Structure formats: structure tokens, C-alpha cells
Amino acid sequence: xxxxxxxxxxxxxxxxxxxxxxxxxxxxxxxxxxxxxxxxxxxxxxxxxxxxxxxxxxxxxxxxxxxxxxxxxxxxxxxxxxxxxxxxxxxxxxxxxxxxxxxxxxxxxxxxxxxxxxxxxxxxxxxxxxxxxxxxxxxxxxxxxxxxxxxxxxxxxxxxxxxxxxxxxxxxxxxxxxxxxxxxxxxxxxxxxxxxxxxxxxxxxxxxxxxxxxxxxxxxxxxxxxxxxxxxxxxxxxxxxxxxxxxxxxxxxxxxxxxxxxxxxxxxxxxxxxxxxxxxxxxxxxxxxxxxxxxxxxxxxxxxxxxxxxxxxxxxxxxxxxxxxxxxxxxxxxxxxxxxxxxxxxxxxxxxxxxxxxxxxxxxx
Numbered sequence: 452x453x454x455x456x457x458x459x460x461x462x463x464x465x466x467x468x469x470x471x472x473x474x475x476x477x478x479x480x481x482x483x484x485x486x487x488x489x490x491x492x493x494x495x496x497x498x499x500x501x502x503x504x505x506x507x508x509x510x511x512x513x514x515x516x517x518x519x520x521x522x523x524x525x526x527x528x529x530x531x532x533x534x535x536x537x538x539x540x541x542x543x544x545x546x547x548x549x550x551x552x553x554x555x556x557x558x559x560x561x562x563x564x565x566x567x568x569x570x571x572x573x574x575x576x577x578x579x580x581x582x583x584x585x586x587x588x589x590x591x592x593x594x595x596x597x598x599x600x601x602x603x604x605x606x607x608x609x610x611x612x613x614x615x616x617x618x619x620x621x622x623x624x625x626x627x628x629x630x631x632x633x634x635x636x637x638x639x640x641x642x643x644x645x646x647x648x649x650x651x652x653x654x655x656x657x658x659x660x661x662x663x664x665x666x667x668x669x670x671x672x673x674x675x676x677x678x679x680x681x682x683x684x685x686x687x688x689x690x691x692x693x694x695x696x697x698x699x700x701x702x703x704x705x706x707x708x709x710x711x712x713x714x715x716x717x718x719x720x721x722x723x724x725x726x727x728x729x730x731x732x733x734x735x736x737x738x739x740x741x742x743x744x745x746x747x748x749x750x751x752x753x754x755x756x757x758x759x760x761x762x763x764x765x766x767x768x769x770x771x772x773x774x775x776x777x778x779x780x781x782x783x784x785x786x787x788x789x790x791x792x793x794x795x796x797x798x799x800x801x802x803x804x805x806x807x808x809x810x811x812x813x814x815x816x
Contacts, residue, residue: 466493466790466799471634472814474499474535475516476523476556478545480589480614481622481650482573483512486543488627490515491790492799497535497810499523514787515802517810523554532556537564538814541630545573548583558645568643569633573626575617577649589614592621592650598658605675605682621653678702684730685710685722688760695743699734700756709755714738 471494475486490496498516501523519535521528533556536542542561544551551557558570575592576582582595590611593599598617603610629646637643664670664677676682685701701710704722711719714737720730738746743759750757761769767778767786779789779801790799 465797466491467794467797469493469797471495471541472539473497473541473543474532474539476532476542476544476546476551477501477513478573480512480545480618481626482543482545484619484623485573485626485630487512487515488623489541489630490802493797494541495805495810495814497539497807497814499532499535515804517805517807519807519811523556529555533561533564535811535814536561536568539565539568540634541569541571543571543573543626543630547586548572548574548578562643566642567637569630569637569646570643571626571630571633571646571648573622573648575622575650577651578647589617589650592617592654596651596654596658598654600672601658601661601674601677601680603674603680605673607674609674616657617650617654620657621655622648622650625650625653625656682727683722684720684727684734687731687734689734689738691738691743691746692740693742693744696760697738697743697746698758698760702756706754706756709753710750710757713750713753713755713757 468489471489473486473489473494473496475482475496475498477483477498477500486496486498496516498513498518500518500520519531521531523529523532536556544556549557552559561570562568572578574583575587576585590599593602593611593616599609599611601609602612626646626648629648633644633646661670661679670677674680679686681687683702685699685707688696688698690696699710701707707722714734716733716737718733720726720733722730741749746757747759766772767780772778776789777791778786780786787801790801793799
């Protein structure tokens with residue numbers, strides 16, 4: 452089982468972002484995760500949810516924040532948000548371009564109340580361009596950037612990598628980076644600014660090394676034919692005797708040597724591309740001779756870069772993750788990742804949501 456919340460992550464946060472005030476206009480996906488990360492690292496986040504139910508407020512990523520329910524189409528609702536914005540450091544919104552302007556909560560209206568405000572906008576396509584007004588999801592942003600085309604097995608169609616790459620890699624992480632960069636600049640200028648975060652931009656950033664490989668002639672458009680896409684036999688996933696799988700990442704020559712030592716092949720193949728077909732055949736046959744956990748035991752403590760492929764349930768019992776308390780379970784048995792990254796003097800914490808009246812009173816004082 453994952454670690455229960457220890458006292459060190461239950462207390463009020465003294466994280467590196469303690470004192471930072473964030474207004475979050477509730478949405479789904481990358482923006483809520485960004486706000487959860489900010490909250491875990493000490494920021495106080497006021498999540499503004501629309502009245503009338505629907506998807507808003509149903510996002511599991513919203514835990515730990517004070518919630519203000521406000522009708523953003525009403526004068527009173529807008530006033531409540533603008534009053535919070537006036538004393539906040541950051542506003543995060545994930546609506547379509549122009550939506551907050553129509554609500555009277557766009558950058559001009561908010562910065563008129565607070566010129567120091569960092570106004571962070573999270574969208575898939577960005578605030579401009581021919582697709583800016585279109586709807587979309589992770590798969591769509593992956594598709595247009597070339598990333599989706601590159602993911603999958605040779606001779607087969609593209610494979611969706613959950614919604615990790617565009618939503619949370621290209622979205623959340625770029626959003627957090629943009630917010631922190633704007634806050635750093637504000638320390639010099641004294642002024643906030645608008646941060647336009649687009650998942651298509653973020654995915655393209657994540658593809659930087661792939662583009663570099665392609666520019667050097669080291670990457671082709673055929674799926675499953677390159678070093679890091681499963682094309683290389685020493686960077687691939689193999690089935691085992693029990694139906695489980697192991698992941699192999701033995702790229703460097705010394706790691707490849709450790710892999711060969713563990714497999715104990717009679718005629719070990721080299722890493723040269725001309726030997727890839729023979730290596731693939733030999734590795735596939737060898738891994739099928741033992742179960743996943745037997746292979747995990749063979750390679751434990753070696754530099755072969757071979758690990759068992761765990762299910763979500765199995766991950767909660769992994770000794771390494773348990774030792775680091777990487778996954779935590781709350782009193783209701785729900786699993787969540789621990790705050791990260793980790794800081795030596797100002798550790799983050801799993802926040803307890805304050806009452807909205809308490810938070811607003813503290814902000815206004």
C-alpha cells in the first residue's frame with residue numbers, strides 16, 4: 452500500500468511559494484493540476500467555480516483549495532472575483548480565447564484592478580492562430596504537432612500516450628513555468644503580464660530532442676524505427692512468460708553489456724543497427740522464458756536498465772516509491788502523488804482547504 456499522509460505533508464505548508472495568492476477560474480485538466488502543484492508548494496489558491504453544477508467542481512485535481520461559488524455572468528459574481536484579483540498575485544484561466552473578456556474578467560479588467568497581476572491563460576491552440584477558437588483535446592494537440600505520428604509500433608497506427616503529453620506535460624508544466632517566470636520578472640519591473648500557454652507550444656517544446664535528432668538525420672518519420680520509439684531492441688518493452696512485461700532502456704554500451712550478461716545469450720548481438728533484427732528476435736525469445744518478476748530479480752541491482760512494467764495497483768506497493776512516499780493515501784483510501792519537487796528548507800505539503808471566508812478575510816487584511 453502507498454504511504455499514508457505523514458505529519459510532514461499534512462501541516463500547513465511552508466513551501467517555497469508560501470504567501471503567493473492565486474485565483475483559479477475552475478476548469479478541467481492542465482490548469483487545475485498546475486494550481487494543485489502551486490498549492491502543494493505553499494501557494495494559497497482560491498478556486499472560483501461557476502454555479503449550476505455541470506463539470507465544474509467535479510475535477511479530482513481540485514482538492515485542497517478554498518472554493519468560491521460565483522455566477523460569473525452576474526454583476527455580483529464578477530465583483531467577487533475582481534475583489535479577489537485586486538489582492539492576488541496570479542490568475543489562472545483555461546477558457547477559450549475571448550471567454551473571460553466577455554465575462555468582464557479579461558486581462559484588461561483584471562490588471563486595471565491590479566497592475567501586478569500575472570494573468571495566465573491555458574488553452575490547447577493558443578490565443579491566436581487559425582485554430583484558436585476551435586475545441587480540442589490532448590489527442591488533437593498531439594496530432595497536429597507531429598508527436599502523435601511518432602508514437603507507436605512499426606507498421607501499426609499511432610498510440611495515444613494517455614493524456615500525459617499535451618494536457619499535463621505540454622500544458623501544466625509549461626503553465627507553471629510561465630507563471631514562475633512572470634513572477635520572477637515582476638520582482639524587477641513591479642508589473643504583471645499576460646502569459647499565453649498553449650499545449651501545441653508545450654508539446655513542441657517536449658519534442659525538442661526529437662527535432663534535434665531529425666535535424667541531424669538521426670530520426671525518420673516511420674514509427675518504431677528509431678532509437679527512442681521502440682525501434683531499437685535495447686530500448687523496448689518485452690513480454691514475459693506470465694503475460695507481464697519488462698521495460699528495457701540499455702542505451703549506453705556499458706548498460707547494454709549488463710543487459711547481455713543478464714540475458715546470458717550464447718551468441719550475443721551487438722548494438723549496431725544491422726544487428727537490430729537479430730537482437731530483437733533473441734531478446735523476445737529469451738524474455739518469454741521467465742516471468743516478469745523472475746526477470747526483475749535477475750536484473751535487480753544491475754546497470755542493465757531493466758524494470759518490471761507495473762500496473763497502477765502494483766505501483767502503490769513498489770518498494771522504491773514507498774520508501775520515498777511518492778504516492779500517498781488519504782483517510783478515504785484515495786491515492787495521490789506527494790508534493791514535488793522536494794525542497795530541503797521549505798518542503799511542500801498536502802494542503803487542507805481553508806474556508807473561503809477565512810481565506811478572503813486574510814487576503815483583504
